[in-house]
Amino acid sequence: MKQLSPLILSTLALASSSAFATQYLSVEQAQQVIFAEANAFKASTLQLTLEQMHQVEKLAGLPARSVAWRVIAAYKDEKLLGYIVLDDVIGKFELISYAVGLQPDASVRQVEILTYRESHGLEIKNANWRKQFVGKSAGAGLSVGEGIANISGATLSCSHVTDGVRRIAAIAQVALKK
Template sequence: MLQKTTLIFSIFISILFAEDKISIDDLIKTNYIEENINIEKKSLIFTKDEAKSIQEAARSKVHSKIVRYYKISNNQEVLGHAILLKQRIRTKNAAILYIVDVNNTMLGLEIVSFKEPSEYKPNDEWKKIFIGKTSEDTLIAGKDIATISGATLSARAISDAARLALAIATNRL
Protein backbone atom coordinates (compact mmCIF):
# COMPACT_ATOMS: atom_id res chain seq x y z
CA MET A 1 0.00 0.00 0.00
CA LEU A 2 2.84 2.39 0.88
CA GLN A 3 4.53 1.74 -2.48
CA LYS A 4 1.29 2.40 -4.34
CA THR A 5 0.74 5.65 -2.44
CA THR A 6 4.33 6.72 -3.10
CA LEU A 7 3.95 5.96 -6.81
CA ILE A 8 0.70 7.91 -7.09
CA PHE A 9 2.21 10.83 -5.17
CA SER A 10 5.28 10.79 -7.45
CA ILE A 11 3.13 10.84 -10.57
CA PHE A 12 1.01 13.67 -9.15
CA ILE A 13 4.11 15.75 -8.33
CA SER A 14 5.57 15.07 -11.79
CA ILE A 15 2.39 16.27 -13.47
CA LEU A 16 2.08 19.26 -11.17
CA PHE A 17 5.60 20.50 -11.84
CA ALA A 18 5.93 19.41 -15.46
CA GLU A 19 6.84 22.19 -17.84
CA ASP A 20 5.21 22.52 -21.22
CA LYS A 21 7.77 21.37 -23.74
CA ILE A 22 7.57 23.23 -27.02
CA SER A 23 9.98 22.78 -29.89
CA ILE A 24 12.23 25.51 -31.26
CA ASP A 25 10.41 25.22 -34.59
CA ASP A 26 7.07 25.87 -32.89
CA LEU A 27 8.49 28.88 -31.05
CA ILE A 28 9.80 30.32 -34.31
CA LYS A 29 6.51 29.72 -36.13
CA THR A 30 4.60 31.75 -33.53
CA ASN A 31 6.43 34.84 -34.83
CA TYR A 32 5.42 34.37 -38.47
CA ILE A 33 2.06 34.68 -40.22
CA GLU A 34 3.16 32.50 -43.14
CA GLU A 35 1.87 28.94 -43.01
CA ASN A 36 4.60 27.13 -44.94
CA ILE A 37 7.88 28.27 -43.51
CA ASN A 38 11.02 26.18 -43.58
CA ILE A 39 13.36 26.18 -40.62
CA GLU A 40 16.91 25.00 -41.17
CA LYS A 41 19.19 24.42 -38.17
CA LYS A 42 22.73 25.75 -38.64
CA SER A 43 25.84 26.59 -36.63
CA LEU A 44 28.37 29.39 -36.71
CA ILE A 45 31.90 28.92 -35.47
CA PHE A 46 33.71 32.18 -34.79
CA THR A 47 37.43 32.67 -35.10
CA LYS A 48 39.10 34.61 -32.32
CA ASP A 49 39.01 37.78 -34.43
CA GLU A 50 35.36 37.28 -35.39
CA ALA A 51 34.39 36.77 -31.75
CA LYS A 52 36.25 39.94 -30.82
CA SER A 53 34.52 41.88 -33.61
CA ILE A 54 31.06 40.64 -32.54
CA GLN A 55 31.89 41.44 -28.92
CA GLU A 56 32.91 44.99 -29.80
CA ALA A 57 29.82 45.55 -31.96
CA ALA A 58 27.53 44.21 -29.23
CA ARG A 59 29.34 45.77 -26.28
CA SER A 60 28.80 42.41 -24.61
CA LYS A 61 30.95 39.36 -23.98
CA VAL A 62 30.80 36.41 -26.39
CA HIS A 63 30.50 33.36 -24.13
CA SER A 64 30.90 30.74 -26.84
CA LYS A 65 32.54 30.74 -30.25
CA ILE A 66 29.92 28.25 -31.44
CA VAL A 67 26.43 29.64 -32.01
CA ARG A 68 23.32 27.73 -33.04
CA TYR A 69 21.00 29.60 -35.38
CA TYR A 70 18.04 28.82 -37.58
CA LYS A 71 17.51 30.05 -41.12
CA ILE A 72 13.82 30.81 -41.68
CA SER A 73 12.54 30.80 -45.25
CA ASN A 74 9.39 30.54 -47.30
CA ASN A 75 10.20 28.54 -50.44
CA GLN A 76 13.30 30.30 -51.80
CA GLU A 77 12.93 33.60 -49.91
CA VAL A 78 14.79 34.07 -46.62
CA LEU A 79 12.44 35.61 -44.05
CA GLY A 80 14.89 35.91 -41.17
CA HIS A 81 16.92 34.05 -38.59
CA ALA A 82 16.56 32.84 -35.03
CA ILE A 83 19.67 32.90 -32.88
CA LEU A 84 19.88 30.69 -29.80
CA LEU A 85 22.18 32.04 -27.10
CA LYS A 86 23.07 30.72 -23.68
CA GLN A 87 23.43 33.37 -21.00
CA ARG A 88 24.26 33.13 -17.31
CA ILE A 89 21.62 34.95 -15.26
CA ARG A 90 22.81 34.70 -11.64
CA THR A 91 24.32 31.30 -10.98
CA LYS A 92 22.56 29.29 -13.68
CA ASN A 93 22.21 29.46 -17.44
CA ALA A 94 19.25 30.41 -19.54
CA ALA A 95 18.78 29.70 -23.25
CA ILE A 96 17.14 32.52 -25.18
CA LEU A 97 15.97 32.44 -28.78
CA TYR A 98 16.14 35.82 -30.55
CA ILE A 99 14.13 36.07 -33.78
CA VAL A 100 15.15 38.68 -36.37
CA ASP A 101 13.88 39.48 -39.84
CA VAL A 102 15.99 39.94 -42.99
CA ASN A 103 16.55 43.60 -42.07
CA ASN A 104 18.00 42.47 -38.71
CA THR A 105 15.07 43.90 -36.79
CA MET A 106 14.03 41.98 -33.69
CA LEU A 107 10.69 40.21 -34.14
CA GLY A 108 10.69 38.74 -30.66
CA LEU A 109 12.46 36.60 -28.13
CA GLU A 110 11.55 33.39 -26.41
CA ILE A 111 13.10 32.02 -23.25
CA VAL A 112 13.68 28.37 -24.09
CA SER A 113 15.25 27.34 -20.80
CA PHE A 114 15.40 29.19 -17.50
CA LYS A 115 17.02 27.43 -14.54
CA GLU A 116 16.74 30.25 -12.01
CA PRO A 117 13.67 30.51 -9.75
CA SER A 118 10.57 31.48 -11.72
CA GLU A 119 10.22 34.85 -9.97
CA TYR A 120 13.36 35.97 -11.84
CA LYS A 121 11.90 35.06 -15.24
CA PRO A 122 10.67 38.05 -17.27
CA ASN A 123 7.03 38.04 -18.29
CA ASP A 124 5.73 38.19 -21.86
CA GLU A 125 4.85 41.88 -21.58
CA TRP A 126 8.46 42.80 -20.71
CA LYS A 127 9.82 40.70 -23.61
CA LYS A 128 7.76 42.81 -26.06
CA ILE A 129 10.12 45.74 -25.37
CA PHE A 130 12.60 44.13 -27.79
CA ILE A 131 10.23 43.96 -30.77
CA GLY A 132 11.38 46.35 -33.49
CA LYS A 133 14.82 46.90 -31.97
CA THR A 134 17.94 46.83 -34.17
CA SER A 135 21.68 46.90 -33.59
CA GLU A 136 21.41 50.71 -33.77
CA ASP A 137 19.51 50.70 -30.45
CA THR A 138 21.59 50.67 -27.27
CA LEU A 139 19.56 47.89 -25.58
CA ILE A 140 20.98 48.51 -22.13
CA ALA A 141 18.93 47.48 -19.11
CA GLY A 142 18.15 50.53 -17.02
CA LYS A 143 18.49 52.92 -19.97
CA ASP A 144 16.29 52.07 -22.97
CA ILE A 145 15.31 48.64 -21.63
CA ALA A 146 13.24 48.67 -18.44
CA THR A 147 14.60 46.71 -15.54
CA ILE A 148 12.43 44.23 -13.69
CA SER A 149 11.89 44.77 -9.98
CA GLY A 150 13.54 41.85 -8.23
CA ALA A 151 14.96 40.49 -11.49
CA THR A 152 17.49 43.11 -12.58
CA LEU A 153 20.13 40.48 -13.37
CA SER A 154 17.70 38.72 -15.71
CA ALA A 155 16.92 41.98 -17.52
CA ARG A 156 20.61 42.78 -17.84
CA ALA A 157 21.59 39.30 -19.09
CA ILE A 158 18.76 39.13 -21.64
CA SER A 159 19.57 42.65 -22.89
CA ASP A 160 23.27 41.79 -23.22
CA ALA A 161 22.42 38.65 -25.19
CA ALA A 162 19.99 40.63 -27.38
CA ARG A 163 22.84 42.94 -28.41
CA LEU A 164 24.94 39.86 -29.21
CA ALA A 165 22.14 38.31 -31.28
CA LEU A 166 21.66 41.50 -33.29
CA ALA A 167 25.43 41.89 -33.81
CA ILE A 168 25.64 38.28 -35.04
CA ALA A 169 22.67 38.79 -37.37
CA THR A 170 24.07 42.05 -38.72
CA ASN A 171 27.69 40.94 -39.15
CA ARG A 172 27.49 37.21 -39.92
CA LEU A 173 24.09 36.20 -41.31
Protein backbone atom coordinates in the same frame (compact mmCIF):
# COMPACT_ATOMS: atom_id res chain seq x y z
CA MET B 1 19.11 12.13 15.20
CA LYS B 2 19.96 10.09 12.15
CA GLN B 3 22.36 11.70 9.64
CA LEU B 4 21.60 11.69 5.93
CA SER B 5 24.14 10.10 3.65
CA PRO B 6 26.15 12.35 1.29
CA LEU B 7 24.40 10.70 -1.67
CA ILE B 8 20.96 11.61 -0.32
CA LEU B 9 22.11 15.16 0.48
CA SER B 10 23.53 15.70 -3.00
CA THR B 11 20.36 14.28 -4.57
CA LEU B 12 18.23 16.66 -2.49
CA ALA B 13 20.45 19.59 -3.45
CA LEU B 14 20.17 18.73 -7.14
CA ALA B 15 16.41 18.32 -6.91
CA SER B 16 15.96 21.65 -5.14
CA SER B 17 18.13 23.57 -7.59
CA SER B 18 16.19 22.36 -10.61
CA ALA B 19 12.77 22.26 -8.96
CA PHE B 20 11.84 25.55 -10.60
CA ALA B 21 12.79 24.59 -14.17
CA THR B 22 9.95 25.15 -16.58
CA GLN B 23 10.11 24.60 -20.30
CA TYR B 24 7.76 26.98 -22.08
CA LEU B 25 8.63 26.25 -25.68
CA SER B 26 10.64 23.67 -27.58
CA VAL B 27 12.88 24.95 -30.35
CA GLU B 28 10.32 23.76 -32.91
CA GLN B 29 7.49 25.58 -31.12
CA ALA B 30 9.60 28.75 -30.93
CA GLN B 31 10.19 28.55 -34.68
CA GLN B 32 6.43 28.49 -35.28
CA VAL B 33 5.76 31.31 -32.80
CA ILE B 34 8.48 33.61 -34.17
CA PHE B 35 7.97 32.83 -37.88
CA ALA B 36 4.37 31.58 -38.15
CA GLU B 37 4.32 32.25 -41.88
CA ALA B 38 7.41 30.11 -42.57
CA ASN B 39 7.06 26.77 -44.31
CA ALA B 40 10.71 25.68 -44.00
CA PHE B 41 13.45 25.98 -41.40
CA LYS B 42 17.11 25.17 -41.95
CA ALA B 43 19.32 24.73 -38.89
CA SER B 44 23.05 25.35 -39.06
CA THR B 45 26.00 26.31 -36.93
CA LEU B 46 27.41 29.76 -37.56
CA GLN B 47 31.18 29.79 -37.12
CA LEU B 48 32.56 33.25 -36.39
CA THR B 49 36.04 34.14 -37.52
CA LEU B 50 38.45 35.89 -35.16
CA GLU B 51 37.84 39.13 -37.06
CA GLN B 52 34.04 38.71 -36.71
CA MET B 53 34.42 38.02 -32.98
CA HIS B 54 36.31 41.30 -32.58
CA GLN B 55 33.61 43.13 -34.57
CA VAL B 56 30.87 41.59 -32.37
CA GLU B 57 32.71 42.61 -29.21
CA LYS B 58 33.15 46.18 -30.47
CA LEU B 59 29.52 46.49 -31.60
CA ALA B 60 27.93 44.82 -28.54
CA GLY B 61 30.37 46.10 -25.93
CA LEU B 62 30.48 42.51 -24.64
CA PRO B 63 32.71 39.49 -25.23
CA ALA B 64 31.58 37.47 -28.26
CA ARG B 65 31.67 34.48 -25.87
CA SER B 66 31.67 31.73 -28.48
CA VAL B 67 32.87 30.99 -31.98
CA ALA B 68 29.93 28.66 -32.74
CA TRP B 69 26.26 29.73 -32.63
CA ARG B 70 23.07 27.74 -33.24
CA VAL B 71 21.17 29.45 -36.06
CA ILE B 72 17.93 28.52 -37.82
CA ALA B 73 17.00 30.24 -41.06
CA ALA B 74 13.26 30.65 -41.68
CA TYR B 75 11.86 30.55 -45.22
CA LYS B 76 8.54 31.06 -46.96
CA ASP B 77 9.07 29.00 -50.09
CA GLU B 78 12.43 30.33 -51.36
CA LYS B 79 12.25 33.70 -49.59
CA LEU B 80 14.40 34.18 -46.47
CA LEU B 81 12.18 35.58 -43.69
CA GLY B 82 14.92 35.83 -41.08
CA TYR B 83 16.84 33.88 -38.48
CA ILE B 84 16.46 32.44 -35.03
CA VAL B 85 19.54 32.30 -32.84
CA LEU B 86 19.41 30.05 -29.78
CA ASP B 87 21.34 30.85 -26.63
CA ASP B 88 21.62 30.28 -22.89
CA VAL B 89 22.63 32.84 -20.27
CA ILE B 90 23.00 32.57 -16.52
CA GLY B 91 20.15 34.17 -14.57
CA LYS B 92 21.25 34.43 -10.97
CA PHE B 93 22.38 30.82 -10.56
CA GLU B 94 20.79 28.78 -13.35
CA LEU B 95 20.63 28.90 -17.15
CA ILE B 96 17.91 30.71 -19.04
CA SER B 97 17.39 29.28 -22.53
CA TYR B 98 15.94 31.68 -25.08
CA ALA B 99 15.53 32.29 -28.80
CA VAL B 100 15.98 35.55 -30.66
CA GLY B 101 14.13 36.00 -33.94
CA LEU B 102 15.91 38.37 -36.31
CA GLN B 103 14.83 40.10 -39.49
CA PRO B 104 17.15 39.82 -42.52
CA ASP B 105 18.32 43.40 -41.73
CA ALA B 106 19.59 42.13 -38.31
CA SER B 107 16.90 43.91 -36.26
CA VAL B 108 15.14 41.95 -33.52
CA ARG B 109 11.83 40.46 -34.56
CA GLN B 110 10.95 38.65 -31.33
CA VAL B 111 12.44 37.17 -28.15
CA GLU B 112 11.05 33.98 -26.63
CA ILE B 113 12.02 32.35 -23.34
CA LEU B 114 12.34 28.60 -23.91
CA THR B 115 13.29 27.33 -20.45
CA TYR B 116 13.51 29.23 -17.17
CA ARG B 117 15.22 27.50 -14.26
CA GLU B 118 15.39 30.17 -11.53
CA SER B 119 13.10 30.50 -8.53
CA HIS B 120 12.71 34.28 -9.06
CA GLY B 121 12.65 36.64 -12.01
CA LEU B 122 10.15 34.79 -14.16
CA GLU B 123 8.64 38.16 -15.09
CA ILE B 124 11.02 38.27 -18.07
CA LYS B 125 8.64 35.76 -19.66
CA ASN B 126 5.94 38.48 -19.83
CA ALA B 127 5.14 39.53 -23.39
CA ASN B 128 5.25 43.25 -22.53
CA TRP B 129 8.83 43.00 -21.29
CA ARG B 130 9.95 40.96 -24.31
CA LYS B 131 8.23 43.36 -26.76
CA GLN B 132 10.75 46.06 -25.81
CA PHE B 133 13.34 44.30 -28.00
CA VAL B 134 11.28 44.36 -31.20
CA GLY B 135 12.79 46.49 -33.97
CA LYS B 136 16.03 47.17 -32.11
CA SER B 137 19.48 46.39 -33.44
CA ALA B 138 22.93 46.03 -31.91
CA GLY B 139 23.63 49.73 -31.68
CA ALA B 140 20.18 50.98 -30.68
CA GLY B 141 18.73 50.81 -27.17
CA LEU B 142 19.59 47.24 -26.21
CA SER B 143 20.69 47.88 -22.63
CA VAL B 144 18.78 47.79 -19.36
CA GLY B 145 18.01 51.41 -18.53
CA GLU B 146 18.62 52.52 -22.13
CA GLY B 147 15.69 51.15 -24.11
CA ILE B 148 14.99 48.07 -21.99
CA ALA B 149 13.27 48.44 -18.62
CA ASN B 150 14.46 46.55 -15.56
CA ILE B 151 12.04 44.44 -13.55
CA SER B 152 12.38 44.69 -9.77
CA GLY B 153 13.18 41.24 -8.42
CA ALA B 154 14.43 40.07 -11.81
CA THR B 155 17.42 42.39 -12.22
CA LEU B 156 19.99 39.73 -13.08
CA SER B 157 17.65 37.87 -15.44
CA CYS B 158 16.77 41.15 -17.20
CA SER B 159 20.40 42.22 -17.49
CA HIS B 160 21.75 38.89 -18.65
CA VAL B 161 19.02 38.22 -21.24
CA THR B 162 19.34 41.82 -22.50
CA ASP B 163 23.11 41.43 -22.83
CA GLY B 164 22.56 38.13 -24.65
CA VAL B 165 20.10 39.70 -27.08
CA ARG B 166 22.52 42.60 -27.71
CA ARG B 167 25.32 40.09 -28.39
CA ILE B 168 23.08 38.13 -30.79
CA ALA B 169 22.00 41.34 -32.54
CA ALA B 170 25.69 42.18 -33.01
CA ILE B 171 26.37 38.70 -34.40
CA ALA B 172 23.47 39.16 -36.81
CA GLN B 173 24.81 42.55 -37.87
CA VAL B 174 28.31 41.15 -38.47
CA ALA B 175 27.59 37.70 -39.90
CA LEU B 176 23.94 37.32 -40.97
CA LYS B 177 22.70 40.69 -42.27
CA LYS B 178 21.49 40.61 -45.86
